[in-house]
Amino acid sequence: MRAREYFQLLYPLITEKRVKRALVLMGPRRVGKTVILYHTIEKLIEDGIPPDNICYFSIETPLYNGIFLEELVKLYLQLQSKKSTENCYIIFDEIQYLKDWEIHLKSLVDSYHYIKFIVSGSAAAALKLKSQESGAGRFTEFILPPLTFHEFLSLTNSENIIKVTSKTVENENGVFNKAFYSTYNISKLNEHFLNYINFGGYPELSLSKVIQSDPGRYIRNDIIDKVLMRDLPSLYGISDIQELNSLFTYIAYNSGNEMSLDEISQNSGVAKNTIKKYLTYLEAAFLIKIIHRIDQTGKKFKRANFFKIYLTNPSLRSALFSPINATDDFIGNMVETAIFSQWQHCQNSQLYYARWQSGEVDFVSLNEKQKPA
Template identity: 30%
Template sequence: MHLEDYNPHWRKGYFYGHEKKREIYGELWKSAEKRRITVITGTRRVGKTTIMKQIINDLIKNEVARYNILYFSFDESQPSIRDVIKEYEEKLGKDVSLSGEKYYVFFDEVQKLDNWHEQIKYFYDFYENIKFFVSGSASLFIKKGVRESLAGRVKEFYMGGLSFREYLIFTDKEYMLEKPEMFEDTLKSEFSRYLKRQYIEIVSEDEEEIRDYVRSIVEKVIYIDIPYIFSVKNPHLLMKIAGIVASSPGMLVDYTSISRAIGGGESISRVRVSNYIHYLEEAYLLKLGYNYSRSEMVSERKLKKAYLSNP
């Protein structure tokens, strides 16, 4: 398992990089002293891992012992939570639950772990001196676990793409917000750039690099993440749906029309199309816009508009 590889902050003087923080950071930091499990959701590359490591930095700066902070990612391997905690205790040379000390445990990409919610529930209930942070890239998978086993035990935070204010901060142009009337034309130009640069890693990249970057994220979510969680046998159909929405943002979601468009002669049921769109929405790739109505039932019956969540 090599826990030391995941925890370079155990070394004296070590701090993670990434000094600039997202707007959500303040609320996440406040949650560090709350008993409930802090759950961070959002798509790939949105900054969940970075923000966890920023919290680790600040815990150390606030005199939490380095060895009392554990980070582990389930992205590449999926040992049980019990095995991770057991190895951690072996390295510490003590039983965490009996130590009388406070510990902070960060589990990244927890949706990759089967029955993560059942596993973490045991440690939440019996290791009261551990504060858990977990991250995940699939809303439904996280919500299902919360409903089934962790009701009342979690506080969920969603991380989306950068806001325009955050974009200006990460491009060192936040000074424009102090006197926006002085930079009206420049802000308009920056906003046009921002619309295609809502991930931290591409705020300064050119159009070709942006296309490659976003395509790689979409492909990993569609061909790896969604099939793993929802047992989708034909992920290429998910890609076709995403492509249709990308070419017609704001399109009305007509399941019959979409079924014909992606079928290529194959009969694709409306229910299947509906499920696939739901999976894309839960994976934060699509957003559905609902027509306003005083009646929720009427609003649900009307055709919805579909957009990509990030350009």
């Protein structure tokens, strides 16, 4: 499989050793975290790092159950006859299977100054919470989101449909060249975009026709069910999993619609105070994203009675219900969800929406002066 385009952003953080920090790679399930680690190992060797200076552990392997991280590090150093002062790279994949991993990792960073530690995990909500609680000044977080449309085209060898031209533009910052994108075949591009909406969020799903024939089994079992039934309950002590599942199903079906707590409560049967907590959990697990409403002048409302909820990737809805076609009544919402998901890859991705009696703007970004852009 080709390396994801995010690899170009991740690799400099892995090779950065002037700052003594571990790298915590997190994100939703099945977005290619393990594969990107394999590409990292390949690139390190290409760049001259001796293979025996790189060690990879998959913590979910039963053999490692109950073994502390430092014990694994010492075993590696002993077996390879390495000194703790040698420049090495140690990778712990699926770190969430180790209890109190963040405490042990912080201790390793403080003790082994010449070793770069990289960890990854799929229980994104748990990783983020524990990383921020215990890893301040010791961990660098890197979130790997679902595929962008551009990455989807690249992985499926379809990027040749895109035409790129460069034009000279001028603004208050000066004169510079800017890339503009068009297509050689708009019908084919629309076909690819519809496939992205239905199957494009996850690399394996994008490339496998077998999995695409039954996306519900693949995504629901491997992504949605494991998050709703295992990750979130274990982290936040959720007891009513059926209630959480009911809420998420309602949100997924209505992705991109304006909602209110009263409306969600009425339609899902979940109490409003419980809904607030569940929304926080689902957002921490990178399944949904909430955006709030602003008025025509760009000001936020004091009481956020209405808001929009988007799935982080439209293929989640296709898995829960069924793939949609270009004439489906809900295609507009899914196109909007797909476009919104691209914005989540931006550093400054704080978006809002505006709605008034005579019109609506789906996405609004505020600049440094808090003016609509």
